[in-house]
Structures are given as C-alpha cells and as structure tokens.
Amino acid sequence: MKRMAVAALMLALPFAAFAQQWKVDFAHSALTFTGTYQGERFEGRFKRFDAKIDYDPAQLASAKFDVTIDIASVDTANAERDQALPGKDFFDIAQFPRAHFVTTRFRKAANGEVVASGTLSLRGVAQPVTLAVKFSQAGNGATLDVDTTLKRLDFGIGSGDWADTSMIGNDVAVHGHLTLTR
Amino acid sequence: MPLRNTDTRWGGVAQTFHWLIAILILAQGAIGLTMVDLGMTPTKVKVFALHKSIGLTVLALALLRLAWRLTQRVPRDPPMPRWQHIAARVSHVLLYVLILALPLSGWLFNSAANFPLEWFGVVHVPSLTQGLDPTLKTWSLRAHVVLFWILIGALTVHVAAALWHHFVRRDDVLLRMLPDEGRKSRTGVLR
Ligand code: HEM
Ligand code: HEM
Numbered sequence: 001m002k003r004m005a006v007a008a009l010m011l012a013l014p015f016a017a018f019a020q021q022w023k024v025d026f027a028h029s030a031l032t033f034t035g036t037y038q039g040e041r042f043e044g045r046f047k048r049f050d051a052k053i054d055y056d057p058a059q060l061a062s063a064k065f066d067v068t069i070d071i072a073s074v075d076t077a078n079a080e081r082d083q084a085l086p087g088k089d090f091f092d093i094a095q096f097p098r099a100h101f102v103t104t105r106f107r108k109a110a111n112g113e114v115v116a117s118g119t120l121s122l123r124g125v126a127q128p129v130t131l132a133v134k135f136s137q138a139g140n141g142a143t144l145d146v147d148t149t150l151k152r153l154d155f156g157i158g159s160g161d162w163a164d165t166s167m168i169g170n171d172v173a174v175h176g177h178l179t180l181t182r
Numbered sequence: 183m184p185l186r187n188t189d190t191r192w193g194g195v196a197q198t199f200h201w202l203i204a205i206l207i208l209a210q211g212a213i214g215l216t217m218v219d220l221g222m223t224p225t226k227v228k229v230f231a232l233h234k235s236i237g238l239t240v241l242a243l244a245l246l247r248l249a250w251r252l253t254q255r256v257p258r259d260p261p262m263p264r265w266q267h268i269a270a271r272v273s274h275v276l277l278y279v280l281i282l283a284l285p286l287s288g289w290l291f292n293s294a295a296n297f298p299l300e301w302f303g304v305v306h307v308p309s310l311t312q313g314l315d316p317t318l319k320t321w322s323l324r325a326h327v328v329l330f331w332i333l334i335g336a337l338t339v340h341v342a343a344a345l346w347h348h349f350v351r352r353d354d355v356l357l358r359m360l361p362d363e364g365r366k367s368r369t370g371v372l373r
Contacts, residue, residue, distance in 0.1 A: 037298055038227070038231060038298040038300055038303075039298065039300050039303060039306075040298035040299075040300065040306070042296075042298070077296050077313055077314045078295060078296040078297065078314065079295065079316075079319075080295070080297075084222055087222075161223055161224050162224060164224060167224055167227060167228075
C-alpha cells in the first residue's frame with residue numbers, strides 16, 4: 001500500500017511540476033488592507049505571512065494558493081490602534097494567532113479575469129472568499145496581485161460594542177502583492 | 183451694547199468671543215482630563231472626537247477673534263501703576279498665544295499619531311504631518327499637556343486680576359467685559 005502511494009506520488013510529480021511552484025520574495029511582497037475608521041480610510045498590513053504559490057495561467061486546474069498569516073504582525077501605523085487590534089474585541093490573537101487561506105478552485109471569468117475561490121479561516125470562522133487574480137510573468141520572475149473585499153463582522157472582528165459600522169466600516173479591502181521567483 | 187469696542191468698553195463681538203472661548207476652553211480641559219482615563223470603548227473614541235472638534239472650533243474662533251481685535255480700538259486702561267499696564271498686556275498676549283498654541287499642539291499630536299480628524303464628523307481636517315511621526319508624537323503631546331497647565335496658571339492670575347479690579351479697586355474693568363444693560367458704571371466712564 002505504502003509502495004503504491006509512493007509510486008502514485010512519483011507519477012503525479014511531473015504533473016504537479018506543471019503547476020509551477022514559485023518562491024515568494026517576501027522583501028518585495030506585501031499583504032495590505034484598507035478599512036475605514038471614523039469615516040476615514042486607513043491602511044494596514046501584515047508584516048509576516050507565508051505563502052505557497054503554485055500557479056501557471058495555462059494550468060488553472062492545478063493552481064493552488066496556501067497562505068498563512070501571522071495576525072500579531074498587524075501594523076496600521078497608529079500605536080493605539082495596533083495595541084487594540086490583537087485584543088479580544090478584535091483579532092483575539094491569544095486564541096487565534098493565525099489566519100489561513102487556501103484555494104479550492106480557479107476559473108476564468110467571462111471577461112477573461114481569473115477568479116480564485118477558497119476558504120479563509122480567520123478568528124475561528126471559516127468563510128468562502130473569492131480573489132481576483134492578476135498574474136504577470138517576466139522571464140524567471142512574476143508578480144501576483146490578488147484582491148478581495150471582506151466583511152469584518154462576518155469574522156466577528158470588532159463585535160459587541162465595536163460592531164457599529166458608522167465608526168468602523170464593515171468592508172475591508174484586502175490586497176496581496178507578491179513578487180515571485182523560481 | 184454696541185458691537186464695536188469703544189474707548190471705555192468692549193463691544194458685543196469682543197465679549198462674545200471672550201466668553202464663548204472661555205467656556206469652550208474650560209469644557210475642553212474638563213473633557214481632556216477625563217477622557218484620557220476612559221477604558222478603550224467606542225465611548226472613548228467618541229469623546230476624543232468631541233474634544234478634537236471643540237478644540238478645532240476654539241482654534242477657528244481664536245483666529246477670528248484676533249482678526250477682529252486688530253480692526254478695533256481697545257478700551258483704555260483705568261489709571262494704575264505702570265507695571266500693572268505691562269502685566270495686563272503681557273498676560274493678555276500670553277493668553278492669546280495659548281488659545282492658539284493649545285489646539286494647534288493637539289492637532290499636531292493627532293496628526294503625528296496618525297489618528298483620524300473629522301470636525302464633528304462632517305468636515306475632514308487634513309493632517310499636519312505625513313502620517314505617523316513617533317518623535318513628534320511624543321513632543322507634541324508633552325507640549326499639549328504643558329501648555330494646558332500654563333494656561334491654567336495664566337488663567338488663575340487673569341481671573342484673580344479681574345476680581346481684584348472689581349472687588350478691591352472697584353473700577354470698571356470687569357464690568358466693561360460684561361453685557362451692560364441695566365448695569366452702572368462705577369466711575370461714570372462706561373460707554
Ligand atoms: C480660558 C479662559 C479665558 C481666556 C483665554 C481669556 C482671555 C482674555 C484675553 C486674551 C483678554 C484680553 C482681550 C484683549 O486685549 O483683546 C481678556 C480680557 C479680559 N478677561 Fe479674560 N479670558 C478668560 C477667562 C476669563 C474669566 C473667567 C474672567 C473673569 C472672571 C475674565 C475676565 C476678563 C476681563 C475683565 C477682561 C478685560 C480686561 C480689560 O478690559 O483690559 N476672563 N481675556
Ligand atoms: C482648546 C483647546 C484644547 C484644550 C484646552 C485641550 C486640553 C486637553 C487636556 C487637558 C488633555 C489631557 C491631557 C492629559 O492629561 O493627558 C488633552 C488631551 C488630548 N487632546 Fe486636547 N485640548 C485642546 C485642543 C485639542 C485639539 C484641537 C486636539 C486635536 C485635534 C486635541 C487632541 C487631544 C488628544 C488626542 C488628547 C489625548 C492625548 C493622550 O492620548 O494622552 N486637543 N487635551
């Protein structure tokens with residue numbers, strides 16, 4: 001049985017290689033988000049995250065993104081806010097130190113844009129999420145830009161007293177920019 | 183009461199500015215000192231926003247007040263020793279500086295800390311810095327607090343002087359900063 005599994009793996013490997021595994025150049029990559037607070041937009045980012053990117057625009061069936069985010073690395077350029085965000089009312093990192101996103105399916109929309117569907121687990125809530133995917137390859141490198149908009153309340157971020165969306169907007173636009181190398 | 187100042191009294195505009203700003207500043211001090219001890223709740227955020235909005239209002243009123251002041255004659259001081267004329271000038275200049283510098287330092291702190299700033303939630307007020315500036319943040323907060331206590335000190339002298347004029351010297355200095363209808367000048371020179 002074990003031998004068969006190994007054999008199957010060896011058979012599958014050359015195909016898996018088609019999906020093109022990329023290395024992420026984290027120094028030139030960023031996972032950012034834009035929210036609203038008291039009627040003003042603010043930018044934040046997660047300074048530490050890990051991403052496994054298998055992607056070939058010609059082989060969408062075998063593409064896969066698997067991203068783990070270290071929530072404690074959140075930075076919104078405001079000390080008071082950054083102190084509040086890891087707390088129980090918001091990300092609650094004591095219980096949920098990491099968020100995880102993994103794709104389930106890629107497809108090409110009618111307008112030619114690639115859309116990835118996946119599941120985001122954040123603060124103990126797993127929700128389906130779709131990403132707009134833009135990929136451009138140049139020589140041995142590539143850049144990958146993904147966008148989506150999440151609703152913070154879907155994940156219980158800032159619930160209770162902080163649920164008031166006139167103070168903290170519900171929509172949070174998330175943007176990932178990855179510089180990839182082979 | 184005339185709107186403009188005369189040689190003997192402050193006009194309605196100057197008085198309105200003076201008392202409105204006085205009330206707002208005292209409210210600001212009370213709000214400021216209380217709000218910093220609130221727990222991190224939406225209420226705290228709202229009270230902070232109120233403090234900033236009132237503070238910016240004071241700044242705008244202070245600028246308008248100064249502009250008006252420059253177009254006006256100023257009531258003559260009652261006869262008094264030279265040092266008291268000087269002390270009055272100096273303390274009034276200091277008070278003008280403080281009612282401008284105090285809200286400005288708050289605005290600067292708010293900018294350096296990268297907090298939002300919406301005047302009563304309706305008008306966006308631009309930041310004075312390019313986002314976060316930790317050094318400036320520390321110093322502008324110190325300035326905000328120190329300026330506040332300097333204001334309290336100056337105000338104590340200011341109020342004491344006003345009361346001294348009124349109750350000890352029994353001249354018109356306080357009366358001429360008050361609406362006068364039905365009130366009598368003590369020296370016969372008001373209006
Ligand atoms: C935050 C509070 C206050 C500020 C910032 C303030 C500021 C000032 C300033 C700058 C002047 C000079 C006006 C000018 O030359 O254009 C003035 C005049 C005056 N203030 Fe105040 N004041 C405050 C509170 C008070 C209070 C509580 C009293 C009374 C008890 C008072 C009584 C007077 C009087 C009587 C004058 C007229 C002085 C004169 O005719 O020469 N002020 N105030
Ligand atoms: C008339 C003007 C103002 C007065 C009398 C005033 C007074 C005060 C006082 C007494 C405090 C408490 C300081 C402490 O003990 O820690 C304070 C804090 C504060 N003020 Fe003002 N303020 C004024 C205007 C402003 C303006 C215009 C802004 C912003 C646009 C502002 C922003 C703040 C902030 C953010 C704090 C909290 C500082 C902290 O987090 O410790 N203030 N103010």
